[in-house]
Amino acid sequence: PSMFPGRLSRAGCVSGPPQEVLGEDKLMAILKERELKIYWGTATTGKPHVAYFVPMSKIADFLKAGCEVTILFADLHAYLDNMKAPWELLELRTRYYENVIKAMLESIGVPLEKLKFVRGTDYQLSKEYTLDVYRLSSVVTQHDAKKAGAEVVKQVEHPLLSGLLYPGLQALDEEYLKVDAQFGGVDQRKIFTFAEKYLPSLGYAKRVHLMNPMVPGLTGSKMSSSEEDSKIDLLDRKEDVKKKLKKAFCEPGNVENNGVLSFIKHVLFPLKSEFVVLREEKWGGNKTYTAYEALEKDFAEQVVHPGDLKNSVEVALNKLLDPIREKFNSPELKKLTNAAYPNPSKAKPAEKGTKNSEPENVVPSRLDIRVGKVISVEKHPDADSLYVEKIDVGEPEPRTVVSGLVQFVPKEQLQDRLVVLLCNLKPQKMRGVESQGMVLCASSVGEPRQVEPLDPPAGCCAGERVYVEGYEGGEPDDELKPKKKVFEKLQADFHVSEDCVAQWKQRNFLTKLGRVSCKSLKGGSIS
Numbered sequence: 001p002s003m004f005p006g007r008l009s010r011a012g013c014v015s016g017p018p019q020e021v022l023g024e025d026k027l028m029a030i031l032k033e034r035e036l037k038i039y040w041g042t043a044t045t046g047k048p049h050v051a052y053f054v055p056m057s058k059i060a061d062f063l064k065a066g067c068e069v070t071i072l073f074a075d076l077h078a079y080l081d082n083m084k085a086p087w088e089l090l091e092l093r094t095r096y097y098e099n100v101i102k103a104m105l106e107s108i109g110v111p112l113e114k115l116k117f118v119r120g121t122d123y124q125l126s127k128e129y130t131l132d133v134y135r136l137s138s139v140v141t142q143h144d145a146k147k148a149g150a151e152v153v154k155q156v157e158h159p160l161l162s163g164l165l166y167p168g169l170q171a172l173d174e175e176y177l178k179v180d181a182q183f184g185g186v187d188q189r190k191i192f193t194f195a196e197k198y199l200p201s202l203g204y205a206k207r208v209h210l211m212n213p214m215v216p217g218l219t220g221s222k223m224s225s226s227e228e229d230s231k232i233d234l235l236d237r238k239e240d241v242k243k244k245l246k247k248a249f250c251e252p253g254n255v256e257n258n259g260v261l262s263f264i265k266h267v268l269f270p271l272k273s274e275f276v277v278l279r280e281e282k283w284g285g286n287k288t289y290t291a292y293e294a295l296e297k298d299f300a301e302q303v304v305h306p307g308d309l310k311n312s313v314e315v316a317l318n319k320l321l322d323p324i325r326e327k328f329n330s331p332e333l334k335k336l337t338n339a340a341y342p343n344p345s346k347a348k349p350a351e352k353g354t355k356n357s358e359p360e361n362v363v364p365s366r367l368d369i370r371v372g373k374v375i376s377v378e379k380h381p382d383a384d385s386l387y388v389e390k391i392d393v394g395e396p397e398p399r400t401v402v403s404g405l406v407q408f409v410p411k412e413q414l415q416d417r418l419v420v421l422l423c424n425l426k427p428q429k430m431r432g433v434e435s436q437g438m439v440l441c442a443s444s445v446g447e448p449r450q451v452e453p454l455d456p457p458a459g460c461c462a463g464e465r466v467y468v469e470g471y472e473g474g475e476p477d478d479e480l481k482p483k484k485k486v487f488e489k490l491q492a493d494f495h496v497s498e499d500c501v502a503q504w505k506q507r508n509f510l511t512k513l514g515r516v517s518c519k520s521l522k523g524g525s526i527s
Helices: 024-033 050-064 075-080 087-107 127-137 142-148 161-176 186-202 238-247 259-272 292-300 306-327 331-340 486-491
Strands: 020-022 037-043 068-074 115-119 181-185 208-212 275-277 287-289 369-380 383-392 399-403 418-422 428-430 433-435 441-443 451-453 465-468 494-496 502-504 507-511
Touching (some): 037 050, 037 075, 050 068, 050 087, 050 208, 050 259, 068 161, 075 087, 075 161, 127 161, 142 186, 161 186, 186 208, 238 306, 259 275, 259 292, 259 306, 275 292
Parallel strands (some): 037 068, 037 181
Antiparallel strands (some): 369 383, 369 465, 428 433, 441 451, 465 507, 494 502, 502 507
């Protein structure tokens, strides 16, 4: 990019310049004397997805420019971020990341021998590093730590102390990896400015920070490992890629929040320097674009149809993913993938001669539990103890739900409230009104009986999925069969913890914003 002198300006950066650079003067001064030492880190949490090609292409640019590049697998960070990676899976997930990131780099022609790969726990558990964590904690305010992690650390209603440590550790990594610069997404900006503020207070140098743009997901929001429909995994089958692209937001002529166009701009175009729209001759035949702006203009003017755009992305993406799929088709890497990301819908069978404590397939991921917003509440026309509610669960029409809450929750406390709704029970008539779901509530153990609807975290939207920690990957049943009693078997282990968090077998009910809870009924049951 033109902002860099010497070697970097001659590198032929296929992925374009960074979106932002902090410390450009220092960067230019270093480049006048020697090669730049830079690192990119990734927390080993959910499976890496195709947006990871953005930093991979930038790493290729850095190597072409002669930089010394370190890739950090931040395993300890993965645990600190609200335990996104359980401790028992940390080693397996780190190995998975090492293999899949290397496969990505190889697929775009990056020579691995020029890279240095490091795990966080290789040095983050040392006496010196631990002492620096304590030193840092003595000067950093809680406000600054929380603010620094706001865009990166998972935000929950009752944040853990670990999330406050996260930015400090990332700052210290710059010193312990002995680099001049750190590279990451623009969502890391607050952590980068945190590092610039606090590292000098420990006597360490301020580093340079380079940022790439965040890739919108297929739904138009940020592409996220935790939102299944927003992303395409590197190991997704071709039929999965087709299915996800078919559902992607791509309105004719609309270039705003268009997940498919954004993917072409930020991922495919930088890697190939061109994009071919494939279409039948009667619609104008194939057309090759060498500038993204020309493609966006044609789409805005409806010269390019969304169907042709999606089909073309599908072909280009599968070419990119085929070498990675092939590498992970080996028995060893298949075994590693399954161990690092166990399928929660396939419960482990019991050892021979032992009783299975968790019946096969009776797991929480089979329940379709969602955040709902109560639109209206009326008394049941034929039952004094029942409400008839209209609840928005993110579908075209609200669901009708009958609940026995009249004697426990005043009507005005339900109106416009966020609730937790079980959505895949078989619809059932209750005193003549068909109920299309169940509002999940906490109940007190003793008398007099008290009932409180479960509360999703503040800021949730209607339709967001509610899942049990560790079981976020499975697909819910379309409809639970009453004779199988799946809900009843699972519900026997539902309870409210001593800090009022909804749990199944000591595992929290979660949304992407945090834990599901109730107001006051600690130790209660859930039904």
